[in-house]
Amino acid sequence: MSKTILLVEDEDSMQILLTYVLKSKGFVVHLASNGKDAISLLQTSEFDVLCTDIMLPEVNGIEVCAYARKKYPDLPIIVISSKSQEKEIETALEVGANDYITKPFDVDYLLQIIKKYL
Amino acid sequence: MNNTEWFDFVSEVTDDIITRHTLGGLFLQVSRNGILSFGYSSEEIITQSPYSFIHEDDIAIVKNNHTILINERKSEWVKYRLKHKKGHYLFLQSYGKLIHSATDPLGYEIILYTKILNDEDNKTISCDLNSSELRYNNDVTSQKNIDESWENSHHQHHKLPIPYNTEEEIRILYRAINSSTNGITVADCRKPDMPLMFVNPAFEAMTGYAIDEVVGKNCRFLQGTENDQPALDTLRKAIRMAEPVVVTLRNYKKDGTLFWNKLELAPVRDSDGILTHYIGIASDISSEVISRNQISELNLMLAETNDQLRIERDREREYAKSLEKINELKDDFVSSVSHEFRTPLASIIGFAQTLLKDNTISEHLREKFIHIIFNDGKRLARIVEDMLDIARIESGKSTLFAENHDIVSIIKDAMSAFSYDKEKNTNPLNFITPFSEVFVECDKDKIIQVLLNLLTNAQKFSPSDEEIIIRLSEEDDKIHISVKDNGIGIHLDDIPHLFEKFYRVKHPGQEIRGTGLGLPIAKNLVELHGGTISVISTIGHGSEFIVSLPKNMYE
Numbered sequence: 001m002s003k004t005i006l007l008v009e010d011e012d013s014m015q016i017l018l019t020y021v022l023k024s025k026g027f028v029v030h031l032a033s034n035g036k037d038a039i040s041l042l043q044t045s046e047f048d049v050l051c052t053d054i055m056l057p058e059v060n061g062i063e064v065c066a067y068a069r070k071k072y073p074d075l076p077i078i079v080i081s082s083k084s085q086e087k088e089i090e091t092a093l094e095v096g097a098n099d100y101i102t103k104p105f106d107v108d109y110l111l112q113i114i115k116k117y118l
Numbered sequence: 119m120n121n122t123e124w125f126d127f128v129s130e131v132t133d134d135i136i137t138r139h140t141l142g143g144l145f146l147q148v149s150r151n152g153i154l155s156f157g158y159s160s161e162e163i164i165t166q167s168p169y170s171f172i173h174e175d176d177i178a179i180v181k182n183n184h185t186i187l188i189n190e191r192k193s194e195w196v197k198y199r200l201k202h203k204k205g206h207y208l209f210l211q212s213y214g215k216l217i218h219s220a221t222d223p224l225g226y227e228i229i230l231y232t233k234i235l236n237d238e239d240n241k242t243i244s245c246d247l248n249s250s251e252l253r254y255n256n257d258v259t260s261q262k263n264i265d266e267s268w269e270n271s272h273h274q275h276h277k278l279p280i281p282y283n284t285e286e287e288i289r290i291l292y293r294a295i296n297s298s299t300n301g302i303t304v305a306d307c308r309k310p311d312m313p314l315m316f317v318n319p320a321f322e323a324m325t326g327y328a329i330d331e332v333v334g335k336n337c338r339f340l341q342g343t344e345n346d347q348p349a350l351d352t353l354r355k356a357i358r359m360a361e362p363v364v365v366t367l368r369n370y371k372k373d374g375t376l377f378w379n380k381l382e383l384a385p386v387r388d389s390d391g392i393l394t395h396y397i398g399i400a401s402d403i404s405s406e407v408i409s410r411n412q413i414s415e416l417n418l419m420l421a422e423t424n425d426q427l428r429i430e431r432d433r434e435r436e437y438a439k440s441l442e443k444i445n446e447l448k449d450d451f452v453s454s455v456s457h458e459f460r461t462p463l464a465s466i467i468g469f470a471q472t473l474l475k476d477n478t479i480s481e482h483l484r485e486k487f488i489h490i491i492f493n494d495g496k497r498l499a500r501i502v503e504d505m506l507d508i509a510r511i512e513s514g515k516s517t518l519f520a521e522n523h524d525i526v527s528i529i530k531d532a533m534s535a536f537s538y539d540k541e542k543n544t545n546p547l548n549f550i551t552p553f554s555e556v557f558v559e560c561d562k563d564k565i566i567q568v569l570l571n572l573l574t575n576a577q578k579f580s581p582s583d584e585e586i587i588i589r590l591s592e593e594d595d596k597i598h599i600s601v602k603d604n605g606i607g608i609h610l611d612d613i614p615h616l617f618e619k620f621y622r623v624k625h626p627g628q629e630i631r632g633t634g635l636g637l638p639i640a641k642n643l644v645e646l647h648g649g650t651i652s653v654i655s656t657i658g659h660g661s662e663f664i665v666s667l668p669k670n671m672y673e
């Protein structure tokens with residue numbers, strides 16, 4: 001059975017890139033363009049992996065992480081962000097993210113990380 | 119100073135009886151106390167021979183003395199009797215001295231120092247002149263008269279404390295005056311305008327004027343043109359009242375150098391209390407005054423320096439604070455710019471990598487990916503452009519190509535440029551204006567940039583379906599363009615910083631992308647046009663940015 005990924009990303013081009021790459025590797029991709037949508041999706045459905053950006057309109061990625069971790073203690077959470085400062089990485093990990101990838105990233109590396117948590 | 123003046127001076131300062139005579143003995147001058155003691159007025163004595171006043175029995179001995187003085191230049195005391203105006207005789211003892219004549223440089227004059235003998239001296243006389251028929255019965259009255267005159271002189275307002283009795287003492291006095299380091303001057307108050315009659319060598323040294331240059335003049339010549347010095351009022355008043363006074367005056371030496379003259383004036387009065395002379399003691403206190411002035415000047419400078427230091431310190435503090443702020447802004451900028459760069463870069467690199475590795479991509483998708491790469495490349499270029507823009511504006515290198523343009527069509531151009539990016543800029547635009555055209559002197563491209571920045575800003579802070587309203591209005595020689603959104607609004611605390619470079623409004627729970635340069639660029643460009651930009655905002659109800667431009671830039 002194919003794994004499901006919740007992808008939270010507001011940038012069009014990133015949505016297209018990640019959806020394509022993940023789909024081509026056999027994942028089922030669910031997309032949310034903002035934090036609010038992501039949380040409502042998390043409320044109703046279960047996913048195998050959560051990949052989220054941090055800078056998001058309305059509700060940011062950190063809150064999404066925190067919510068997801070609370071609801072799903074075992075859910076692998078991978079943050080993909082252009083924020084690269086230590087402080088932000090720490091905050092993300094503190095609220096429950098398992099890993100952190102900064103933009104720009106190597107597509108193969110991202111896939112490796114996701115596989116590691118499955 | 120000539121002999122007459124010198125004599126006048128000495129006569130004032132001594133209570134001795136001093137007389138000045140021609141070589142032949144005629145009275146030339148009689149000192150104050152001489153006049154008092156003899157009882158004659160000076161008119162009655164001057165140019166008279168002393169022998170007409172001397173007791174006939176004593177004439178020989180005095181004449182003998184006189185001859186020895188002239189021929190042998192030898193001085194000896196001689197005792198004799200002189201007839202008082204009232205008829206009685208005074209017992210006197212005199213000592214003569216030859217001095218150079220005032221009028222004839224080769225000639226001589228005689229100065230006589232005379233003492234009135236007391237009782238004991240009288241006895242001596244009586245012994246000495248034992249053989250002669252001296253009538254002692256006059257002694258008592260004469261002595262009484264002398265005492266009276268002493269009494270009178272003691273009642274005088276100004277009385278020198280030490281009566282000089284001998285030639286030696288007079289010499290000492292004269293020498294003291296001449297060797298004094300203070301300038302000593304004597305002015306004659308009985309003559310019009312109080313001319314100087316004597317100055318000592320120290321005065322000559324102090325002022326650079328020789329005695330002959332100043333005698334006969336009022337001393338005010340030392341003041342140059344500065345006869346309005348406040349201290350002079352004090353001085354004039356004191357002189358008017360015949361009182362002593364101490365003042366410090368600005369005086370000028372003969373060579374024009376300024377010096378501070380501490381002048382002590384003391385009046386000299388005659389027996390009737392009438393002011394006859396003023397004695398002045400002058401000291402050059404320039405160095406004191408200068409150092410005093412210098413000290414107060416230095417104090418002033420010190421105070422100024424302190425003020426300056428305080429200002430500098432405050433400025434430094436401000437500077438440190440603003441540096442801190444700049445650093446913060448820079449950090450914010452670095453992180454915001456890096457974010458702005460990272461997102462399109464991630465897209466470009468990701469798609470390029472996918473295109474390179476994945477040969478199963480359909481032709482359609484391949485084209486789409488390349489298009490995205492192209493767009494994100496352009497976006498990167500735009501960010502770089504923004505940064506260069508602000509750098510150019512800040513360094514003052516941004517120039518305007520201002521011409522008369524229809525602002526209505528400029529706004530329409532900006533709107534279509536904004537809406538061109540259909541994917542991103544989805545907010546409907548609503549342009550409201552009563553005008554079909556309004557001409558404004560401006561740089562068209564720059565105003566389009568301003569409007570695009572404002573529209574982009576409005577878009578960033580509004581939900582994607584909310585309308586953005588653009589209004590154009592006119593007021594006298596100005597136009598106003600308002601860009602209003604119905605977005606989240608701007609917090610009051612953020613408003614003053616909105617147009618600061620790299621300032622990014624913080625909204626709890628969400629972050630808005632941007633270089634933090636759009637509004638600063640807009641503000642700078644509007645100001646280059648001589649216009650202003652302002653903002654009105656309500657949290658939850660959106661913001662309105664108003665650009666006001668003069669229709670003619672240079673009016």
Ligand SMILES: Cc1cc2nc3c(=O)[nH]c(=O)nc-3n(C[C@H](O)[C@H](O)[C@H](O)COP(=O)(O)O)c2cc1C
Pocket residue numbers: 303304305312336337338340341345350353354357367368369379381383396397398400
């Ligand atoms: C004895 C004597 C000495 C004086 N010495 C000075 C002097 O050294 N420097 C000076 O400026 N004025 C001196 N004065 C003051 C001036 O002579 C004069 O009295 C003063 O300027 C005020 O008078 P005026 O208003 O007529 O000038 C002296 C006055 C007297 C009587």
